[in-house]
Amino acid sequence: MPAQLLDGNALARQIRRELTAEVADFIENNGVVPALAAVLVGEDAASQVYVRNKRRDCEEVGIQSSLHRLGADATQEELLNLIAKLNRDETVHGILVQLPLPPQIDTRVILEAVSANKDVDAFHPENVGLVVQGQPRFLPCTPSAVQQILVRNNVPIAGKHVVVVGRSDIVGKPLAIMLGQRGEGADATVTLCHSRTPDLGAFTRQADILVAAIGKPKFITADMIRPGATVIDVGINRTDAGLVGDVDFEAALPVAGRITPVPGGIGPLTRVMLLVNTLTAARQLEM
Numbered sequence: 001m002p003a004q005l006l007d008g009n010a011l012a013r014q015i016r017r018e019l020t021a022e023v024a025d026f027i028e029n030n031g032v033v034p035a036l037a038a039v040l041v042g043e044d045a046a047s048q049v050y051v052r053n054k055r056r057d058c059e060e061v062g063i064q065s066s067l068h069r070l071g072a073d074a075t076q077e078e079l080l081n082l083i084a085k086l087n088r089d090e091t092v093h094g095i096l097v098q099l100p101l102p103p104q105i106d107t108r109v110i111l112e113a114v115s116a117n118k119d120v121d122a123f124h125p126e127n128v129g130l131v132v133q134g135q136p137r138f139l140p141c142t143p144s145a146v147q148q149i150l151v152r153n154n155v156p157i158a159g160k161h162v163v164v165v166g167r168s169d170i171v172g173k174p175l176a177i178m179l180g181q182r183g184e185g186a187d188a189t190v191t192l193c194h195s196r197t198p199d200l201g202a203f204t205r206q207a208d209i210l211v212a213a214i215g216k217p218k219f220i221t222a223d224m225i226r227p228g229a230t231v232i233d234v235g236i237n238r239t240d241a242g243l244v245g246d247v248d249f250e251a252a253l254p255v256a257g258r259i260t261p262v263p264g265g266i267g268p269l270t271r272v273m274l275l276v277n278t279l280t281a282a283r284q285l286e287m
């Protein structure tokens with residue numbers, strides 16, 4: 001039997017429906033519309049598409065969104081000034097600085113400048129620390145998307161062996177921490193593998209849940225998957241053949257027990273988590 005598809009588009013739609021009601025309630029009770037400010041620096045084509053999609057998502061659930069653009073030659077000071085203005089603006093609850101930033105700008109400096117209370121990406125060191133301590137203010141969007149697609153599809157996590165491949169600050173590292181945490185949707189035994197892991201297949205074949213977050217097209221091949229395992233593909237790789245994940249999907253399908261497609265898997269859910277965090281930010285700031 002081929003793998004069950006874990007449909008990120010369908011789940012994203014369902015969560016947006018739930019959020020629409022919660023946002024309406026919030027507006028009725030507080031007389032304030034939750035608002036996200038997106039900051040886009042430069043002309044990167046993919047970034048423009050992402051930001052447009054995020055704003056469309058906001059509109060669908062009743063969250064206000066604004067777009068703040070700077071040219072590709074913007075200085076760090078200009079960007080810091082814009083962020084300071086958005087930090088002070090009481091009508092803005094969430095701030096998202098789309099990555100990557102141009103080379104003349106120090107990304108760490110920028111991510112630290114965003115008010116931790118408005119940091120809906122959860123990239124600020126204070127918010128990273130709170131996640132590590134199990135007291136999150138916001139959950140990082142892609143790791144949260146992975147956790148939610150598992151939980152909402154009743155994939156058992158507690159006591160299972162999760163193998164995460166890829167140790168980035170925005171996906172692999174926080175995800176490994178979250179799934180290994182004590183509590184709901186967690187309590188897994190987690191192995192974090194990366195580019196310096198020798199005999200990677202020996203690790204991935206032990207996974208009940210295998211998460212591919214490497215950023216290399218079709219890097220995870222069928223022989224690296226334990227039969228029946230749940231395979232979560234976080235990869236978004238633009239190739240001549242279109243958008244492909246980090247997993248060789250066609251080859252994995254007859255081996256895996258469950259699998260997320262690309263597109264239509266973790267990507268759309270990641271965007272939903274930004275909406276969730278924006279509502280959370282509005283609740284915390286308007287209390």
Ligand SMILES: Nc1nc(=O)c2c([nH]1)NC[C@@H]1CN(c3ccc(C(=O)N[C@@H](CCC(=O)O)C(=O)O)cc3)C=[N+]21
Nearest residue numbers: 096097098099100121141236263264265267268270271
């Ligand atoms: N501050 C910041 N926060 C981010 O969360 C952030 C970022 N910068 N920079 C870039 C990455 C990438 N990312 C994606 C989100 C959704 C899809 C997504 O919706 N993907 C669709 C396909 C969309 C398409 O065709 O490109 C899918 O997988 O079905 C993809 C990629 C968020 N990122």
